[in-house]
Amino acid sequence: MNPILDNIEEKITANQNGSLIRLFTIDDVKEVILSMHSDKAPVCKMLANRMKSCLDDCVAEAKSAFIPGSFILDNVMISFEVNHYLIHKTHGKTGFVTLKTDMSKAYDR
DSSP: OHHHHHTSOOOSOHHHHHHHHSOOOHHHHHHHHHTSOTTSOHHHHHHHHHHHHHHHHHSOTTOGGGSTTOOHHHHHHHHHHHHHHHHHOOSOSOOOOOOOOOOOOGGGO
């Protein structure tokens, strides 16, 4: 496994890593609990807040999940168009496979 990991470029600095792995304080918990709806998960919110500082260094700008103003439905429309193309493809012998995945979150149900 080490030869593989040795070839992966590090994106998180030692300073960012220290920030990510430090324990949550009472103030962190209070801030999140007071700013969110009662049926949400505070731990997820605390982790997301902490990760905001280093996401720009880790995620390429081209990733649609992190492009401000983009919608999850944009990805649905793209997948619909790809499936439409594959269903109506009438030439060539090369086959294609599509995989349908459930994108809903467990706490959204």
